[in-house]
Amino acid sequence: MTFERTPVRFARPAAVAAAFTALLVPAAAHTATAVPPSRAAGQTVILPVRDALAELPVRAEDRTGYERSKFKHWIDADRDGCNTRAEVLKAEAVAAPVQGAKCTLREGEWYSPYDDRYISGPSGLDIDHLVPLAEAWDSGASAWTAAVREAYANDLGDDRALIAVSAASNRSKADQDPTTWLPSATGYRCTYVTDWVADKTRWGLTVDEGEYEALADQLSQCPNAPITVTLAR
Numbered sequence: 001m002t003f004e005r006t007p008v009r010f011a012r013p014a015a016v017a018a019a020f021t022a023l024l025v026p027a028a029a030h031t032a033t034a035v036p037p038s039r040a041a042g043q044t045v046i047l048p049v050r051d052a053l054a055e056l057p058v059r060a061e062d063r064t065g066y067e068r069s070k071f072k073h074w075i076d077a078d079r080d081g082c083n084t085r086a087e088v089l090k091a092e093a094v095a096a097p098v099q100g101a102k103c104t105l106r107e108g109e110w111y112s113p114y115d116d117r118y119i120s121g122p123s124g125l126d127i128d129h130l131v132p133l134a135e136a137w138d139s140g141a142s143a144w145t146a147a148v149r150e151a152y153a154n155d156l157g158d159d160r161a162l163i164a165v166s167a168a169s170n171r172s173k174a175d176q177d178p179t180t181w182l183p184s185a186t187g188y189r190c191t192y193v194t195d196w197v198a199d200k201t202r203w204g205l206t207v208d209e210g211e212y213e214a215l216a217d218q219l220s221q222c223p224n225a226p227i228t229v230t231l232a233r
Helices: 014-023 025-034 049-055 084-092 133-138 146-153 167-173 186-203 209-219
Strands: 044-048 109-112 117-120 125-129 162-166 226-230
Touching (some): 044 049, 049 186, 049 209, 084 109, 084 125, 084 162, 109 162, 186 209
Antiparallel strands (some): 109 117
8 A cells, every 4th residue: 555755744833723713612612513412612533434425414505695705705813924834835845945024935835735736935825725625514514603704714623624736736626626626646545535524523514425425435445543633613
């Protein structure tokens, strides 16, 4: 079995994580319907990824009313002058960038796991929402408050939610789910679908039938690795 090449990912500052947690306060009213009765926002669950997939509700998707602007980003949650995009870039750099005034970043190097490339300088990078905003809307976010959607779009509380990748790979993916798009770097696909299930579990999102089947098929070729997820809602 071939395993993917991945860079060291640096822990995001505690202050950033704390600021993100504060964003989730408005989510409390949604907790009862977002996760099974035995679970609650803030709880950490550990289970094999295939079991986690089996627990995701299977429902038809509906994009009615979706607008990207309904997910406010990028914000500066901890008010340190660096917005969410910059925080991810700083955390995921394999060679640290130079930070200038107003958190302007230059130089540095990043690894894009979607297409197995190293990229110099931040201009060639996008910050990908692992589960795209439109997909989240289709899968339950349409019923969330604006504050919860903002928290989702700026999720620095789980390193899997936002990832720095090449602009080309991110734009190839667009708002597709694993039914129609997987990373061109085949060695990363097990990580990708495992993280997809973790992200949907974290936010109490659903999957449609085609998505479920595509995830199950890909995961059947991967280790049934345990995932650790702190529920956001």
